[in-house]
Amino acid sequence: MSLGARTWWIAVLIALAATTATGAQQPERAIVEQPRPFGYVVGDLVTQRVLLTTPELEFEPITLPPVQRVNIWFERRAPRIETATAERRWLVVDYQLINAPQTVTTVQLPAWELETKASKAKLKIPAAPISVAPLVPNVSSAELRPDRQVSLIDTAPTRAMLLLWSIALGLTLAVWIGWLRWRNWRDSLDRPFARALRELQRIDDSRPEAWQALHRAFDQTAGRVLQLETLPALFERAPHLQPRRTEIERFFSQSSERFFGAGPPSDLVSVRGLCHELRRIERRHAQ
Incomplete structure (x- = not known):
């Protein structure tokens, strides 16, 4: 091998070694x-x-x-x-x-x-x-990052379900309120003075049946048969009737005279008027 070729190979080997060392x-x-x-x-x-x-x-x-x-x-x-x-x-x-x-x-x-x-x-x-960012932000700066795009959520099914449940709730409340009013109305019609008032609408105040209807209402309210002497039992059982105590005692006194005495007095109590007042007190007390 000539001297020039030998020199060239030595140079190549040195370059390869340097490249290997540099890569490492x-x-x-x-x-x-x-x-x-x-x-x-x-x-x-x-x-x-x-x-x-x-x-x-x-x-x-x-x-x-x-x-x-x-x-x-x-x-x-x-x-x-x-x-x-x-x-x-x-x-x-x-x-x-x-x-x-x-x-x-x-x-x-x-x-x-x-x-x-x-x-x-x-x-x-x-x-x-x-x-x-600066301590005092400049909102017009071009370095601000754009807002991240937010994916839209389809709210149509949720709104439809909300409407459906709202309608169901409204119907339920309407039915419940209707039932409650009907129950109170029916209950009010079954109370003693309410029944007596319905009877009095069909007969005249002066007839004995009118006085007997109001007597039955007093007996049912007191839970016993009442006479003038036993009236305190009525006010113990129904103290809300105390404001009309004078009219009630007068009714019982005139009833005793009418059915067991000399006959009806001239200034008879208005049976229908008294029953209206007692029914109003009865209804207010029941609320």
Whole structure:
């Protein structure tokens, strides 16, 4: 082999060796949890987390990144290593935002490298864009992020069900109120003075049957047969009739004279009028 050819091969081998060595020293891309990309103002802390240890790999830094200002926007604070589990360790690096822009601005958290003890390999931590807002926001800024599109929800089935249940509720309430009014009406018709008033509408006040109908109402209210001497039992059983006590006693006195004495007096009590008043008291008391 000639001297020139031998020299050429030596040069090729040297170039290949240099290329291999350079490839071995290329930094590996680290597994990084970057901070959220928006919502910061001056003074806020921005945190990067670099994975050092997993079941498949392990990096032991030679030195931790120094505390220093890394650009006009950020200052790096003292890093620390946190152990999440026995097999996962993280390098946690905090940056403090030290400047405030005039408008909403996207700035770069700079990229950096971490040298490890294993063959002096390097981990490459990529840059991260961060959106920084001014202390006094300018709503006309072009840096504002657009609103996220919200998917529309079809409310037609819900509105239809709401209408259906509203109608059902309204019908139920109407039926219940109707039943309650009907029950009260029927109950009111069965009360003593209500029945007596219905009888009095068919006969004249002066007839004995009218007085007997009102007597039956008093007896049913007191729960016993009443006479003038036993009237206190009526007011003990139905104290709400006390306001008409004078008219009631007069009725019983005139009834005794009419049926067992010298005959009806000239100034007879209006049986229908008294029954109307007692029915009004009876209905008010029942409510």
